[in-house]
Amino acid sequence: MDAERPFDLVLFGATGFTGRLTAEYLATAVPPDCRWALAGRSPERLAAVRSELAAAHPELAELPLLTADAGDRAALAEVARSSRVVVSTVGPYLRYGEPLVAACAEAGTDYLDLTGEPEFVDRMYLRHHERAVRSGARLVHSCGFDSVPHDLGVRFALAQLPVATEGAEVRVRGYVRAGGSPSGGTFDSVLTALSRPRAALRTAKERRAADPRPAGRRISTATERPHWSTEAQAWAWPLPTIDPQVVARSAAALPEYGADFRYSHYAAVRRLPVALGGTAAVGLIALGAQLPAVRRALGRLRAPGEGPSAEQRAKGWFAVRFVAEAAGATVYTEVSGGDPGYTETSRILAEAALCLAFDPDLPVTAGQVTPSAAMGEALTGRLQEAGMRFRVFEQPPAGPPRRVV
Numbered sequence: 001m002d003a004e005r006p007f008d009l010v011l012f013g014a015t016g017f018t019g020r021l022t023a024e025y026l027a028t029a030v031p032p033d034c035r036w037a038l039a040g041r042s043p044e045r046l047a048a049v050r051s052e053l054a055a056a057h058p059e060l061a062e063l064p065l066l067t068a069d070a071g072d073r074a075a076l077a078e079v080a081r082s083s084r085v086v087v088s089t090v091g092p093y094l095r096y097g098e099p100l101v102a103a104c105a106e107a108g109t110d111y112l113d114l115t116g117e118p119e120f121v122d123r124m125y126l127r128h129h130e131r132a133v134r135s136g137a138r139l140v141h142s143c144g145f146d147s148v149p150h151d152l153g154v155r156f157a158l159a160q161l162p163v164a165t166e167g168a169e170v171r172v173r174g175y176v177r178a179g180g181s182p183s184g185g186t187f188d189s190v191l192t193a194l195s196r197p198r199a200a201l202r203t204a205k206e207r208r209a210a211d212p213r214p215a216g217r218r219i220s221t222a223t224e225r226p227h228w229s230t231e232a233q234a235w236a237w238p239l240p241t242i243d244p245q246v247v248a249r250s251a252a253a254l255p256e257y258g259a260d261f262r263y264s265h266y267a268a269v270r271r272l273p274v275a276l277g278g279t280a281a282v283g284l285i286a287l288g289a290q291l292p293a294v295r296r297a298l299g300r301l302r303a304p305g306e307g308p309s310a311e312q313r314a315k316g317w318f319a320v321r322f323v324a325e326a327a328g329a330t331v332y333t334e335v336s337g338g339d340p341g342y343t344e345t346s347r348i349l350a351e352a353a354l355c356l357a358f359d360p361d362l363p364v365t366a367g368q369v370t371p372s373a374a375m376g377e378a379l380t381g382r383l384q385e386a387g388m389r390f391r392v393f394e395q396p397p398a399g400p401p402r403r404v405v
Contacts, residue, residue: 007035007082008357010066012100013089014038015045017307018114018144020052021346022089027053027060029350029386031358037064039079070096073103080107085357087349088113092192093120101128101139108135110356114349116146116242117193119200122207125368129211133367140374143352144345147246149320149388150174151372152380153335154247154263156390157324158256160331170258171325172247175232175268176239177401180316180341181308195290218260219251226275231323231332234268234400237275241265250372258326268321268400313339319401332393336404344388351382 011026013019023038030036040046046065054061066082068075070090080086080103090096093115104111105128115121121141132139142148154172158165193200213219221244229236244265251257269275288297308316316339324331337344352375356362359378371379384390389404 005082005084007037007064007084009034009036009085009087009353010039010079010083011036011087011089011353012039012068012079014049015040015042016089018342018346018349019089020049021342022087022350023049023053025346025350026353027057029354031354034354034357037066037083039066039068041067041069043067071099073099076100076103077107080104080109083109085110085112085353087111087353089349091115091117093117094123094192094196098124098127102131105129105132105135105137105139108137110138110140112140112143112349112352112356114144114146114345115141116144118242118245119193119196119203121242121245121368122200122203125207126203126210129368136366138356138365138374139368140352140356140371141368142242142246143349143371145178145318145340145348146241147243148348148352148371148379148383149318149335149337149340149344150176150243150265151246151250151370152376152383153320153322153333153390154257154324155250155254155372155376156335156380157322157331157333158326160333160392161324161326161329162331163327163329165258165326166256168258168326169260171262171264173231173264173266173323174243174247175229175234175236175266175321175323175401176318177234177268177320178316178318178340179403180318180339181312197290214252216259217252217255219248219257220262221245221248221265222262223264223266229266229268231396232266232268232321232400233398234270235272235275236266237269237279239265239267246370250370253370253373270400307342308339313343316340316343317403318344319403321397321401332396334391334393334397334401335388336391336401337388347386347388348383351386352379355379355382 014023038046050063068079076099086104088100094117101124223238226237247263251261318340319336322333355375355378365374
């Protein structure tokens, strides 16, 4: 424990929808000696969150509060210097995220967020990875449903193969089904990302040039066209999320993913009309996001800070099935849990923060790293203890991925 820093953990954005849920989870999960604080731009709203926490946990009545705006670099630098780990729930990260990443990279402070924005992740690598390597900071993006169940799920699947994977040809396919409702902040992040296709492609190209794949190994995220999958017993629809990119970067960092690794990522959709309708809806939103007036109108459909009720979240669920193959062996595994966007995302983020802050014997890493590369089995174990299910099937499962009660 770094006695020179007053806090082990600071939650930045604690007054937002996901930030409040993360604070509520931390209130029940932090160890007794954890020194933690809430941070955000409004002292009044922070105090209100603290009062809500203290109603159920009286010992938190004096929980420290740190005031810092997402654009106030001096205040963010102070937050970063005060803590061993800083967690950010303030998005869209393309709009608000970089100053805190920069502050943590400079201060040697571990940083986690929930971003599903590929351009942001690539830009942070280009601008702050080397500085974080020098300072020893671990910058771990996408520590929610994007992309921990997929990232840790692939690693878990490979560990079940009864053959050596290092140096082998490895193929993994992931099939995702989920039910849930987005918050206003998530919708805002999606609109922001969709509005910048050219910038995203340009930044991705710069990232590939600066961060080439390891020599002597092949790593790809090739995905087939939509098709009926007998493995998933559903239509396999290519899913253009950040998850395959995170998996590929874990594969680049970890030799046990094989000499020739390929990951394919799909939504498992039982009815073809649903898949076609979903694709059309995303296409229309992406088209509308290019026009500022339409983008503003879409953004008003759900304001930042709004999200699904507790009753709605209780009905949410996700299941991700993995089929992993190497050297003639095949295994079927699945990662599943509750409401993906909020209940599980806040749990994952909080457990990842506690993992970085307190778990011994984590891999020695620095710079921008993935959840698997930074925490691996330690975070998998934490999530299993917290209720997320990592299962192995003795034979190919019947039916599509589904909710497990």
